[in-house]
Amino acid sequence: MVTGTVESGSLQTAIEWMERDTDAEPVIEVEGLNFYYGRDRTLSDVSVSIPQHGVTAIMGPSGCGKSTFLRTLNRMYEVIPGARAEGTVLFAGEDIFKLDPVTLRRRIGMVFQRPNPFPKSIYDNVAYGPRVHGIRRRSVLDGLVEESLIRAALWDEVKNELKKSAFSLSGGQQQRLCIARALAVRPQVLLMDEPCSSLDPKASSQIEATTRELAAELTVVIVTHNLHQAARVSDHVGVFLSGGVLAEFGPTKKVFEAPRHPDVQDYLAGRFG
């Protein structure tokens, strides 16, 4: 119990630190989404509207379907055999299941749990997306690479060594490189699947700062295990509980101060997770 109080106390400060406007048009509308791996249902009847711009954090205990939910939004689950989604997901008013996945993923980018740069140079990593979409002109590529690295807050650290291997960077730098790589195709939405889980606290806070800045011009949906991170970085929060049920969704301040669902109260108080 004592731990719980301390926990919510420091959360409270974090919440007060962050008072933001939270009204916005939805960019992604999910209606009655069910998800199956073979016979197992990992998301059950999820309905939610994710507002445009800002950061939406997805939280919940392990194995509750957070990552699955994220991977549904850009249809990345399709690479897994036996995975199947049912329901409606609208992106900017269009049914994502009727869109070409290539188009969808260009518009909805993704950053993964562990930094996964290609075994190529820093430049080629960022230029990869534009190149597969047919951009050949060096000047255009140069511009996109610089713009993306600036947006990912990595430019100053790497601008003189763009030809160096991406593996020469530290873990945190690699993750920001992956963010830059995702940004280079100018997506409208950026999905982040626990992007700090393999990073040290300093690198994590850099990623969080970058995420906040990005949220001014695009919609970020971030899965996180870390309650403090969610409180610091997000405008809206969704909490999944076991069985893939979205138990709570709303403005971050509201959810943290007064969660309606009793299990979500326990979860936010740090009693399980």
Added chain:
Amino acid sequence: MTAQGLNGKGCSAGADDSPSLHGLPRSLFRKRLDVVILFILSSASLIALGLIFFFILREAFPFFRRVPLVELFSRTWLPTLEPPRFGALPMILGSATVTAGALIVSVPIGLAAAAFIAEVAPGITKDVFKSAIEILASIPSVVYGFFGLAVLAPFLQSTLSLPTGRTALTGAVILAVMALPTIASLAEDALTAVPASYREASLAVGATRWQTIWRVTVPAASSGLLGAVILGMGRAMGETMAVLMVTGNSPQLTASLLKPVRTLTAGIALEMAETPFGSLHYHALFSLGALLLLITLGMNWSAEWFRGRLVRRHRR
């Protein structure tokens, strides 16, 4: 302390401290013995390699003492004439032609099969293709030779209206099929070793599966793929029985695929039986063997180096 604990302690102390023949505690000696036995058994292959090397070089040495090395690279092979001529160039070129021809066919097919198995094929199809390739690898080479002789040679002779169907081309086609399993399965290993996270990253920026294979997976696996091709090349170069049966074995200097050729391997196999033990001809054949050994070992080592580089690169 419980009785059980005391008991256990007593037991182990007895086993540990009882002296053995070498004055070591017995359990320690047993442990050492295990290692020694394993070492001796596993060094058998190393010893075999060393012995092969030693004896081939020893038997080739008298030849090099009496005949200058350049003679081996001249054009005429007449070992039984007086004076004998030991120009192995026709056989070297024969091996090179047949191997190159085999690779032209087997590399694209082998790599495509590997890409299909590793990247595209769903569960059951994958298993069927993999086991087909394994079966291909397990067919004895004499059966390939027999097939080449009975089916492929007459077919090529009639469709290309050649004087004989036993040509470098026939050998190349048969060798292509024989090198295919090596190339396909090793290339598949190389592609499978590429971390899935690269593929995910590529797909997530909107690359198609095709773009992902060509721009991410294949470049990331390139050193392993090169290793696969080199080992396939070694397989084709070293094959004896099948080429001996289908290439016609005429030791004439030609670069044409449509003429009979004799390879180094076939040359050694054919002539060794009819050569007096200890003659210059006998030693000349060993010098060809040494040459072949050097070529294939060089290939294997470079292939292993490339394949090792692939693993080092992605181990993080």
